[in-house]
Amino acid sequence: MRETVTKTIAANLFRGIEAVGGHLDICESGLLFRPHGVNFQTQEEFISYEHVLQVQPCMTWGFIxxxxxxxxxxxxxxxxxxRRKHIAxxxxxxxxxFKENL
Structure with missing residues (x-):
């Protein structure tokens, strides 16, 4: 099934100590992180909305x-x-x- 993407954002996803660069797609049924090909960790990550409990701004490395x-x-x-508040x-x-359509 092909996901409809409502917004694409440049983003890094922390995987261990590596901040993997790529794009975060806000889709109809979840979030899809697509890494750039030059990263060591190149696997995509899909986060289904049915499992999401919370989305919140936070600090990177405790102060950024x-x-x-x-x-x-x-x-x-x-x-x-x-623009983390806008993205959240x-x-x-x-x-x-998504939850209204369940």
Whole structure:
């Protein structure tokens, strides 16, 4: 099934100590992180909205205000993005639409 992408954002996803560069797609049923090909870790990551508990701004390395944390039932994902409050609001809007259609 092909996902409809509502917004694409340049982002880094922390995987261990590596901040993997790529793009974060806000889709109809979840978030899809697509790494650039030059990273060591090149696998895509899909986060279904059915598992998302929380989306919130956070600090990167404890003091840089450019982090976005997505909390699921199993784990947390930490992204580095610009305009994190705007992006969190866009994700929450799509999450709400998804949950209304369940």
């Amino acid at each position: 205000p450019n982090g976005l944390k997505v909390v699921t039932q199993q784990t947390s994902y930490h992204f580095v993005v610009w 609001a866009a994700i929450m809007t799509q999450l709400q639409k």
